[in-house]
Amino acid sequence: MDIDQLTHENPPCFKKYKFKRDMALYIINLINALPLFNKDLMFEGFVPLNSKLLQDKIANYKEYLNYLEHELKIIECDNQYIPGFKSKGYRLTEQYRTEIKSQSVVDFTFGRKLKFERNKRAASVAHLEYLTKWFNPKLEIDLDFVNAFLREEYQLKRYNQALWDYDRNRKKFKEPMMQFNHAKISAEKIDRQDYYLLHDENVYRFHSNLTNMRSIIRNAVTYDGQKLISIDIKNSQPYLSTILLSRSFWIEQKFGAKNEESLSISFDEPQRVTNKGFNDFKRLNYESERGFDERLNISQIKIHENDSYIMLGDIDKSLMNSEFSNYINLVVNGGLYEFLEEEFKINLGEVFSNRKDVKAAVFQVLFTDNRFFGQDEARPKKLFQELFPYVYEVFKQIKSKDKSLLPRLLQSIESYLMIDVIAKRISIEYPEAPIYTIHDSIATTEEYVDIVQQIMSEELSKAIGHPPKLAREEWSKRNMIKYLSGLKESSKIAV
Template sequence: MSKKLLSENKTARKLTRKEKQRITIANIALIPCVIKNYIDTLVKVYRPTFAYQLKVEFFYYIVTTIIKRQNTYENKALENIPVALNATILRGIKSDYNEYIDWLIEQEIIFKAENYVPELSSNKYCFANFILPSLKEDSVSEIIEMKALESSTVIVARSIQESEVYEENKHLLKWFNDGLEIDFEGAKTYIKDLSYYEGEIFDLTHKKVHWNHQISTLHHKAFYATRNKESDFRLHTVLTNLKKIFKPFVTYEGQELVGYDLKNSQPFFLIFLINSIINNNDRISNILSRIYSIKDYNSFMLQKLREVLSTEDFQKEYEIFKTWVLNGEIYENMKSVMNPKKQLGSYFANKYNAIKKVTELKKVDNVRALMKGVIFTLFFSGIKTRNSNYKTFKKDFPNLIALIEIFKMKNNADFSKLLQNIESECIIDFVSKKIANEYPEIPLFSIHDSLSTTEKYAHILADLMPKYIFEYTGLMPKIEEERWKKYDYQIDYKRKVELHSEWYAYNGF
């Protein structure tokens, strides 16, 4: 069904000026059959009495939006976490949208989180305990159309070509077509058999709901694209939300995909940021203006940055840190600063459990993964954090941390948004466009700090990606190749079963 719909609408019509000011949502979405059937039955038997005409598709939209937002990068654990809904979009579809949300809550399909604070946070929703068991038992999804939700303020895009961000990212998004496929049956079997994930055995049922939704979205070609200048400015697609374990199942026109990742990307772009401030790079000035007000930046931030940058102590710390990053050995060198200790032969790290609202000790596969977590803590935690790793690193690099904290003065999230905006402009708007202009026949797919293509063109991408990153930043990057089929996760899973059979004795999930 979805293939036919997309193939009939490959040529996108031009939007009028009025339409460009409207909100755009995708026409095709996937909803778990168990929820759709439950909603349909209730609507027939106990039809809601709303003030205006009932649009059952709006129920579907709310449910699919919750699933989609639970599938984002921020929800790495893929748990049933509460997520916010965009009130502007909801209001554009139906002014009385709260009636629809309240009805879904009354029917115990979703529930509203209790940590909402008026004027300080948004309402957040997740699936109710009543519906979860059924959702976990039956993860089959059904394709639905949202055309009925179109209004004077909402455009329903019939295909990815009609998305708001298609034209400015056409060089990447045009490859989301019938050639992009996933071995759906193979991926489904893998999910069904999997009981070991990320170093431990536990209840994977809710993760499997999300995983099935991810592969179903790709299989049914329910393609979408978003890119928001107000947040990270990254290009989000069905591939950016696809778990790495499913890469071996993905092909383009039957060919294997090969990716090239920028190693240590966030530290790399921090070096570029610092160099750009020192050298008054206009490119950085434009990005900074998206994150901070010109008044705030020019009045006190720039002055504080210059004070730190001008000190000899900062220059000494910076040279050490920059060498680590540009040599691609930051995580290895971090070990000497942090001096991590093994417990019972393994490394452990503190990780926050958003569901339980507690910090838990989790096993980490190796010291590199442990140090990567430390770097993310340094970059993205709050200034007042009590994290011991943050304090340890700050003792050795107090001036570097002082500089980073300046970017977090107004909001802790500003610094991560800044680095992500730099990354996005570099990889999406400069590097990939350069390659696409030079070789328009090369299929290109982006996943944040990496670009991928088919095996046929991999050598061209391997040559040009570092060349154009250098042209943008003035820094020589370290690029790492990743063959999407290199890791046979199913074989790896079977090997773990053989080595640790006692972990798999219980098959209750």
């Protein structure tokens, strides 16, 4: 795409504001870049462009959209707009669905607007210096290796849909060129130290270039020339969900004090563990010895203020005394997915090709709307209710007013434990240990991997009441080579 040649041949006729090429390229960039921050968009084809997002940068954004779509025919629209729910979606026309190339912003005024946005993100992570400081020039990626990998992967997938990534719940594929550009953008940003760091205001996750990157591409990332090793919580969402089955979690309390009469959420400013120093952890242990329950409590979790109308005190107190041991034992022992996979096969005739598909089915069971229960696709959900009726009822009541509350509550718990407790403790006790949180995992160098795993195990056991299953994964370019070899073998079978 030569935007200068295209606009020369078909000059824009804007009414009030002068046309600026940077603004046109920014809109095209959003179509390519937004899937970087919401990977679900890679299954959709069309990328929704929020009017407020555009208006903040481009006053006459509608003129640009019209010009790009109808005059230059660079983009096309799905024309699907639902007020307050869905923005119109856009994608590049087929001619321009090719490998992206980076261009610099040259307009000073527009550059200032983009800088203002970067400053807002920087402000959101100002209190997380113990995480952000590791995004420095020592964090490197082998860009040449990544680009060669991506081109080979694309050539293998391009004309062989059997190799495309498929989402069972959406019944949609990831388009290989969009996947290619997504990975290329994320790799180039690390290579030029263009770091995207954000602490979101929804579930308080820490987003970074690494969280937004395809997991296979992380294998080309090193720190100070050293390989990185990630430590993951296996079955993290089911594991964290076990704390929701504890009555003590729902009892509103101030730190170190119980109120057995109340079973509700406090939406006031939460009583968070500050961890200003190692003395905080000694204090926690001291209070535990005196009989305080160390498990996580709802009062410690920061809930988004928009959820203040949702009171979970409606959960039946007698329900919290029900029998949950079968579900908890399966989760804690790491066997829930395997158990459900076998049950789905025996009772529903559903066979899964890989663990990723089993996980997607379990997420459908846990996180879809209660009203989804009546649909034919909800057979796994109905079976889960038969197998774990009381567990299902707790999750159902949590989602009774808002289907998204259960996944957001679990993500808020995850964020609190991984960022505010575990990563902060590591930074205090081992300030020289590089740490990169990737939602339910932490990556570090080989020197510190044993220490990080020990702290993760201690703090999660304390907070959830059960020890986690942790798994290590070494980031190595060998994994990328092995992945390509698997694709080549699969392509022979598919042909």
